[in-house]
Amino acid sequence: MAARHPFTDTDTSDEAVRATCDDATACKRFAISKGYWTDPYIQYFVRSVGERKAPEINRGYYSRVKGVNHLLDAFIRKTKCDCQVINLGAGLDTTFWRLKDENILPRKFFEVDFPTVVARKIHYIKTKPPLSKPVIETHSTDSLLLDAHSLDSDRYCIIGADLRDIATLYEKLKKFQLNPELPTLLLSECVLVYMTPAQSSSLVHWAADTFHTAMFINYEQMICVCLGEHERPFWPSNDRKPAAASVHAGGSRGLPVSGLSEGAVSPVGLGSCRCSGHGDSVQYASSG
Numbered sequence: 001m002a003a004r005h006p007f008t009d010t011d012t013s014d015e016a017v018r019a020t021c022d023d024a025t026a027c028k029r030f031a032i033s034k035g036y037w038t039d040p041y042i043q044y045f046v047r048s049v050g051e052r053k054a055p056e057i058n059r060g061y062y063s064r065v066k067g068v069n070h071l072l073d074a075f076i077r078k079t080k081c082d083c084q085v086i087n088l089g090a091g092l093d094t095t096f097w098r099l100k101d102e103n104i105l106p107r108k109f110f111e112v113d114f115p116t117v118v119a120r121k122i123h124y125i126k127t128k129p130p131l132s133k134p135v136i137e138t139h140s141t142d143s144l145l146l147d148a149h150s151l152d153s154d155r156y157c158i159i160g161a162d163l164r165d166i167a168t169l170y171e172k173l174k175k176f177q178l179n180p181e182l183p184t185l186l187l188s189e190c191v192l193v194y195m196t197p198a199q200s201s202s203l204v205h206w207a208a209d210t211f212h213t214a215m216f217i218n219y220e221q222m223i224c225v226c227l228g229e230h231e232r233p234f235w236p237s238n239d240r241k242p243a244a245a246s247v248h249a250g251g252s253r254g255l256p257v258s259g260l261s262e263g264a265v266s267p268v269g270l271g272s273c274r275c276s277g278h279g280d281s282v283q284y285a286s287s288g
């Protein structure tokens with residue numbers, strides 16, 4: 001009997017996971033329409049503002065976006081743009097266009113998501129000039145690759161891949177000139193929660209083993225319940241409980257808290273680890 005491939009793009013549970021990118025984009029679109037922050041590009045990925053969201057949702061997205069941007073921009077500026085960024089589970093994220101407008105594009109900005117999500121994003125880019133023009137402007141030759149499941153230009157690359165299949169992911173990234181020697185920022189914004197602890201740990205391990213100099217920003221929802229016998233919260237005191245990281249149903253999804261320990265080398269291979277909560281991202285937001 002032929003062995004079934006462990007992950008296919010048609011798995012129904014994955015369908016629900018893929019749909020989360022629309023939810024995130026709709027929430028961001030609504031908050032932007034209310035003036036929480038500006039993003040002239042999101043309208044090309046979700047046309048209507050959609051139904052009203054509660055102020056708590058808007059504020060949550062505000063601190064999520066500002067907190068992540070604060071760290072991302074700091075890394076890019078520290079490396080004077082001589083770096084690469086890999087946005088894991090990027091969905092319909094618009095960061096590439098913001099960085100281009102702010103003149104802080106890294107050498108190359110990679111995005112990865114499931115092939116069907118990527119196909120939709122590429123379709124929007126192909127058909128909306130405000131999205132395609134910046135990609136073309138930052139490309140120097142006529143060799144821009146644009147097919148249904150991948151886009152590769154000098155500065156922007158979108159790859160359809162399953163983050164749970166690390167060998168294929170790495171192959172594809174290398175095919176599009178990923179450079180492990182270059183300072184690398186890996187970003188996962190509400191993504192690891194959709195994987196098992198073993199899968200998310202493998203991904204972080206791969207990042208730690210592959211890149212010469214790297215930083216991994218992981219933003220997750222966190223519910224601290226049912227900590228297992230060997231698990232312990234990784235925040236030092238109650239006043240710094242992170243709004244990030246996921247510990248759902250005793251760690252059945254997300255990055256396991258036992259893999260993270262502040263300061264020290266952790267079991268998931270991180271050289272050092274810092275954890276921030278909502279208070280920190282609100283502070284980032286007001287300082288940025």
Ligand SMILES: C[S@@+](CC[C@H](N)C(=O)[O-])C[C@H]1O[C@@H](n2cnc3c(N)ncnc32)[C@H](O)[C@@H]1O
Pocket residue numbers: 017018019020021024025088089090091092093112113114117161162163164188189190191194195
């Ligand atoms: C909640 S959305 C967040 C999207 C984006 N990071 C943002 O914050 O707007 C989660 C994204 O992760 C992607 N994702 C989750 N698991 C994945 C996997 N195993 N492989 C590729 N993409 C995955 C989903 O398709 C979806 O686009």
